[in-house]
Amino acid sequence: MVATEALGLFSVGGIRLADGATLRGSGNGTVGLGLIQIPSDTPLQDLIDSGDALVMNNASILTENRDVLFEFASEDIIAEGEGATTISNDLKVQRNFATLVDSQIVAGGEGSAQLFQAGDDGYTFDLSNSTIAGQNVLVALNGFRFSPDAGFSTFRLSDGSQVNTALNGELRVFLPQQDGVQVDASSSLNGIFGDQLFNANANLNQSQGLGEIIGQPFPDTEYLGVPGANYAFYLATTDLGPGLFFTANDGRSTYGQTPIDPGLSITRGVLQEGDTLQSIGVGTDFDLNQFSDAGTYMINVDASDLDPSYRLLGTASGTFTILPADLVVTGGTYSKTYGDTFVFPDNDFTVEGLVNGEMIGPVQWLSLGALPDADVMDTPYAVGLSVSGQGAFNPLNYNISFSNGGLTVVPADLVVNPLSQQKTYGDSMLDRTRFEAIGLKNGETIQQVSFNSPGIAATANVGGYDLAASGITAAGNGFDANNYNIELGSLSGGLMVAPAPLLISANNQSKLIGADFVFNGKEFTVSGLKNADSVNRVDLASDGAPADAELGQYVITAMNPMGDLDLGNYDVSINNGVFTVRDEIPLPEAVIQTDNLVYDQFGRYIDFANTLHALTPVNVGEVRQGLSPLPPVEDETADDLVSTTDEASGDVYLRNEIRNSGRDAR
Template sequence: GTIDQASLSAVLAGTVTKTYNGNTTASLASNNFTLTGVVGSDDVEVSPTSGTYATANAGTGIGVSVSGLTLTGTAAGNYTLTTTSLSGNIGTINQASLSAVLAGTVTKTYNGNTTASLASNNFTLTGVVGSDDVEVSPTSGTYATANAGTGIGVSVSGLTLTGTAAGNYTLTTTSLSGNIGTIDQAALSITASNAAKVYGQVATLSGFTASGLQNGETIGSVTLTSAGQVATAGVAGSPYAIIASNATGGTFDASNYDITYNDGALVVSPAILTATAATTTKIYGAAVPVLGYSLSGWQNGDQATTTTTGVVVSTTATTASGVGSYLTTASGGTITGAAAANYVLAYATGTLAVNPAALTVTASNASKTYGADITLNGSSGFTVAGLVNGDSVTSVSLSSSGSTATTGVGTYGIAASDAQGSGLANYTIAYVDGVLTVNPAALLVTATNATKTYGNGLTLDGMTGFTAVGLLNSDSVASVTLASSGTAATAGAGSYGIVASNALGSGLGNYTITYVEGTMTVTPRPITVAANDATMTAGSAIPPLTWTIALGNLVNGDTLTGGLATSATSSSTAGRYPILQGTLAASVNYDLTYVPGTLTVRQNNSQTPQEIVTLITASTPTSRFVQTSASSAGVVFDTGSTSGSDTGNGSGASSAAESTGSQATPGEGSDSGCTGGATASASCTATPHPQNTRVGRFLRFSRLQ
């Protein structure tokens, strides 16, 4: 029989895998085929064969195609393939491994950082298939240092492959390093800054500019030198080179730079020689002084060899210029001498201060009397010293605490102020006080006259016993001391001064007190001496004639002198004879009133005296009447008697008779002193009338019958 071969259908199965090698050859194994239609466990399979990848590039799911397929196995003859060509996306091409190393030199110019820029030629790859387009992608690396140098370590990481075949490869490492780095020095240009100085100064050179510094670096300092730097460098050599060198410091490192130094220029300009007009003063009214000037700004001791000539100083001030400040101005002139070229002349103003002149205004002295007002005359009551330029003082204000009427005696300042006039703003005015003298007012204190009777003491009343004339301002004299030698009881009759002194009161220090004496009149002490009546017989001796002090009394141990007398003699005929005062006397300190007595001469009653008594009919007699003269003793009165006798002048001479007396103080009887029996009083005991006598209410006239 014919047993036709059974048809088997085959499909690709599994994965056909290889590492990229640059071709499309695919090597399939029997397990890459799945047969359908095999009977039982027949030994039949597709013979392993080479196929073709759809692409040579690495990848998965790559189409694989095979053709010319045959069957193998013990049962292969029993079967036939329905197709000898198959294809399917079962191919996988794995990437090939590449190893890389750094190569060449990585170079840059110093820029202050460690960034390295690598190119593809800085990498060498091992394992590239044929001429595949594959290389390490250019990338940034890192220098081991930022400083300039060679053989510097460079490291890179994160390497990747590029090129059309890059996808077919994988790097064995993505990080590389190697000493392939070179950092060249950067170009740095340092230029000294231009400078200027004035002749005589030492220039401070510190300025420079730098071009080319990297990464914000700085230069700390640069050495700068110049021949023009010293103080003595003159203008003639200007400008002077400023040489820069030796840059250092800061944050830069000179070894990283190729430094170029560039000179600067130092310009020396002339120093300013200043002619300063003098600053001075003058007093208002004085002539303008000669004005000079001073030079400032000399350098290096040049004043020894250099000077100025022709400088003129002027001012607008004159002798008459008022107080104030006036400019002094220098101008003109030239600089001459060895260093003249190093200077230029400048000018500064000065000041002429016109200061106030001294003016003294003195208040004139004045005086017034206490109690008077005074008006101080501000138009004339002063003197001035120091006025110039026709200036004047027309008035000042004058004041004094002593100007009022009530101001006490003393000296008071007269204050001058507020001078008015012309030009006075140009003076410093000193006011000098005058003196207002308040002189004492005249006060006349007069002791009041006083009277007393000898033998009486008197106390002078210092509170009332005076008068004061001239008191002012309610001042008063309260008392004065009064003294008189006539106040004593022993002071004899006469006139004595009453001396006033030591006035006391208010305000009396303001007076010149004149004391005027009063008069102390010591009047004689009135004393009435009455002769005691006596009786004798005709032919007998005159009896002692005695007396009695009828009124008053003797004081201070005084006595009467002398004795009484009578015209009767031992041979007188019977009758009444007056007993006369004779030589009986008191001192001048007494006003002695003598009341005669009667000496009755009895002679055998051959003579009888007749008495005439007349009744006073007046209701109020005003006088006492008494006979006091011994030479006209026709009428006799005995005070206190209420009866009288008529006597007459005896014929015949009086005989010396002893006269004695006694002092008594008789008074008038209760009714004997006043007419009509009225009670005795001062009104009926007035001064005796010289021609009549009174006894009580009776007038008595006696005549010898």
């Protein structure tokens, strides 16, 4: 908002400027704000708390050459009238007058900044990282009720705030009590920082006690500012005796020791010659003793009996820390076997450092190594402890440390023994599940083991062999060989090599009746040989072999197999063959297109020229000559074939030389 003559804001309640808002008097324009504050009534407290004064946050009030004027009055002043002669007995409340954060009020050129608050409550004038400047600057609190009996008002500057005037200007501040001046070391009045405003007696430099001014405006007093300290404070008190600010000192001790009160310090002001803290009636509420628990305690200044010749500027509390005492619990060195749950022995400890006649017990040692599944490879395991007390013992009063040799987990004994088993000659695989494991823990399992034995070789002869377990090849359910002392056992005669089955079959043979047949020992088939074993010859014999053997079938017997093998490694079975003595040559190739036409067991057929009524006792048919539809074989013509027809059994085509042959033609 910009005005070239006058910009005025008047309110009942609060005025707020924020977020870059600016009130500007351009040229010779002035800016004026007037405000009536809400009465201090309980039903209106929410409105009071929400802010009923000037609040600026990142805002500006500026003029180019004229004044900036604030005049705020409480409703009580209006109700009672400015001419009242006493301070009311109403309860005094703390209220805001002006709060500036990251803001500025600057009266440019010949303009001055005047901020006036009338009322008898306690008012706060608070600047944070903000600036007020002008040819002259006036800040007045508790106007028309300027009395030590008014509320406690404060003039507070922080975070680099400044109040400045022209070199020939005047900076005046009116407030009832000098204790209300709270300017930090980063903030300043015309270049004088907050830690330089007070003298050795904690009284304000450039200050004057005016006494009460009730019902009248502030008088035209002499300006106290000087070059190099261009500011002046005017107070409602006239007796500005030495002021003191006390701070309780910090201290510490160890539990069980008698703590000593660290006392207090004067952080503002000085004692008059001959006075001591004790003589002026100041102390602390320190009441700790050797039985006080470890922890941090607040120490407060007790200035209730302060000598009235001094003013109490304020107090600050200190802290006293009681540190835990050192307590060392020493245990033993422990070990257990994998798979066991370890139980620590009772009262297996010593203790050093107990105070105040206290006792501990029981002590509970704790370790992950005590669990049954604690691995050997993680040993040794740390052992901690849980301490409980007896009587007044409190473990929080001690820094408890412990010393022990830890808990060592040693491997459990595990025996793996082979169980007897059998294999067949020529094989080299064993059943790896044939074993017993003695000593497994925690439900762990072994699925397979390996074995050593001379009998494992495929060439090992039939018989009994010693069998030994040689290693664990498969395990489960958390098994770790590192958790065991493994003993691999053996079993005498534990592996039996059984004979392999060997089958020798005599090959079927046949001959024409009247012929002599001689076996050469090779007429057999063998199955079941192992390794590089071989059978080269077998003794064969049959009653059908001699020339005088009659037509029929005879047994071929086989015996005495011979070759490159040990027959003791085999369970030999022999299948006899069939020797057939027949009266015709074997049936040559012919095309047979029937499933019912059969020949007798000697391979014979009878063809008496044209018709055959019975080929077998159960298959009756008719054979007739005819031209075969089959192509002739080499050196034959189609006329050399005979076609035979049988409606029930199909067609048979026989070669002429077969058709014309017979027993008489033999």
